[in-house]
Each structure stands twice: as structure tokens, then as C-alpha cells.
Amino acid sequence: MNPLCLGLEVILLGARFCVGEPVLRASDTVCPVIVERSTDWQRALRTERLATAGSPRTDEALSEWLSLRDQARACRTTR
Numbered sequence: 001m002n003p004l005c006l007g008l009e010v011i012l013l014g015a016r017f018c019v020g021e022p023v024l025r026a027s028d029t030v031c032p033v034i035v036e037r038s039t040d041w042q043r044a045l046r047t048e049r050l051a052t053a054g055s056p057r058t059d060e061a062l063s064e065w066l067s068l069r070d071q072a073r074a075c076r077t078t079r
Contacts, residue, residue: 031075032068 049058
């Protein structure tokens with residue numbers, strides 16, 4: 001074994017005896033911010049959506065947005 005590697009192991013072992021084992025801190029939870037829309041805005045969106053022809057991509061995008069909105073709300077309540 002390389003003497004330099006052995007010396008490094010001894011230094012690390014000594015540091016553990018003096019300082020102790022490192023304590024891992026849990027990461028902070030960051031919740032996304034979803035802008036709350038007014039009732040008038042939501043009604044206008046519904047009217048526009050019903051006036052246009054149904055599109056699978058639009059429906060998928062809206063369902064993803066609703067899912068993200070619900071996840072952000074759940075995140076804020078668990079913090």
C-alpha cells in the first residue's frame with residue numbers, strides 16, 4: 001500500500017475521533033408557487049375552452065397543470 005494513502009487514512013480516522021461522525025442534514029423542501037387565479041379568470045378560461053374544439057394536447061396540458069397545482073398545495077400544507 002502506498003504510504004501516502006495510509007497517512008491519509010490515519011488523518012481521517014484521527015479527525016473522526018476528534019470531531020465525530022459528520023451529521024447529514026435533511027434537505028429543505030421548496031414548494032413551487034402557483035398563482036391563484038380569480039373566479040372571473042377561471043370562468044373566462046372555461047368559456048374559451050368550451051368554445052374551441054377539443055384537443056388532446058390541450059386537455060393533457062390542463063390536466064398536468066391541475067396535477068402540479070394540487071402537488072404544490074399539498075407541499076405547502078405538509079411544511
